[in-house]
Amino acid sequence: MGNCLHCFQTSSDNAGSPSMASAPTCQKPHIEETDELLSPRSPLKNANNCDTKRSSFKKSLVLLNGNATTMSDIITTAVKETLEVSDNTLNQLFEEYKDPEEDMILTEGIERLCHDLKYQPDEFAILVLAWCLDASQMCRFTKSEFIEGLHKMCADTIETVRIRLEQTIEMLKVDTEMFKQLYRFTFRFGLEPDQRILSLDMAISLWKLVFTVHTPELLGNWIHFLEQHPSIRGIPKDTWNMFLNFSEQCDINNYDDTEAWPSLFDDFVDYERSRLTTLTEMIESEAAADGSYCTTKGVVGDSAEDTQIEACVAAGYVDDDNNNDDFSRQTHQSQLGKSGTTGTTGVQSANDDIL
Numbered sequence: 001m002g003n004c005l006h007c008f009q010t011s012s013d014n015a016g017s018p019s020m021a022s023a024p025t026c027q028k029p030h031i032e033e034t035d036e037l038l039s040p041r042s043p044l045k046n047a048n049n050c051d052t053k054r055s056s057f058k059k060s061l062v063l064l065n066g067n068a069t070t071m072s073d074i075i076t077t078a079v080k081e082t083l084e085v086s087d088n089t090l091n092q093l094f095e096e097y098k099d100p101e102e103d104m105i106l107t108e109g110i111e112r113l114c115h116d117l118k119y120q121p122d123e124f125a126i127l128v129l130a131w132c133l134d135a136s137q138m139c140r141f142t143k144s145e146f147i148e149g150l151h152k153m154c155a156d157t158i159e160t161v162r163i164r165l166e167q168t169i170e171m172l173k174v175d176t177e178m179f180k181q182l183y184r185f186t187f188r189f190g191l192e193p194d195q196r197i198l199s200l201d202m203a204i205s206l207w208k209l210v211f212t213v214h215t216p217e218l219l220g221n222w223i224h225f226l227e228q229h230p231s232i233r234g235i236p237k238d239t240w241n242m243f244l245n246f247s248e249q250c251d252i253n254n255y256d257d258t259e260a261w262p263s264l265f266d267d268f269v270d271y272e273r274s275r276l277t278t279l280t281e282m283i284e285s286e287a288a289a290d291g292s293y294c295t296t297k298g299v300v301g302d303s304a305e306d307t308q309i310e311a312c313v314a315a316g317y318v319d320d321d322n323n324n325d326d327f328s329r330q331t332h333q334s335q336l337g338k339s340g341t342t343g344t345t346g347v348q349s350a351n352d353d354i355l
Helices: 031-035 071-079 087-097 107-117 124-132 143-153 158-174 176-190 200-210 219-227 237-249 263-289 304-315 326-335
Strands: 197-199 234-236 336-338 345-347
Touching: 087 107, 087 143, 107 124, 107 158, 124 143, 124 158, 124 176, 124 200, 143 158, 158 176, 176 200, 176 237, 197 200, 200 219, 200 234, 219 237, 219 263, 234 237, 237 263
Parallel strands: none
Antiparallel strands: 197 234, 336 345
């Protein structure tokens, strides 16, 4: 997002630090829409591993109004009896930031608003603010969005807006239903007018931003894959929405064709399998050369499991700290599956309870 909400392409490259109606689990996507995104591409089988029993994207917190559909509804229910906001006050606040020629808050006004809130324009909190206001596009807040959004948030000063944002972020950390709403909003918010797909750069930046909370274990690898494939033209809505389920259910070792994910996910799984196999073979070769590993009979020094752990560390699936102790082996066993031959590995979901 850089200096304004539109400039997500220039935001931080730190991928590690991140469906409003519930995202459909095991729903067959529009494969033909995603197939057009790679040019050229070899045909790949459509595959998925969609285990609904493992899905942890369930409501983890009873919403304050019992059936809230937006964050602003929740905030309104929580505080409407303790705080009244004045339309006059909200109009005066709008006037402080509105453009001198347009009856809306544009880039310069948004930057001043962010400064007064003590946030950078490309911080997660500003995405949350845009969601609270139900902003239709980046780099602008219309008068109705601003007035009605702050009214629902029961905030009519900069200080109360900041307090509401802090409260909302804390709620998003524990309530996955709320997070789904924010996640789906983020796709729409990032679209240019009359667009149906996000540009690849925009999608990458928004994934990094929205996953400031509930960060998937595979996010860094997913971003790396996308950055290594510039031929991907963009991310359509079905791919964006289904990534939330894919990121928590993906088991690369057992990824199969029970159902069909978007074909871009198939490519990612193939890419990761190939990368892990190459890393394992390279580590085995280096170990065999110095006598620490024998691929014929017996093991001298390091075991095959140690080699696989090294490959996972290199691939980014296992932390390098203490990678030879018992804890690391347990982590490795939860992430790696063996297909029956030394040097062939897969990666399972690092944690069945990511959220």
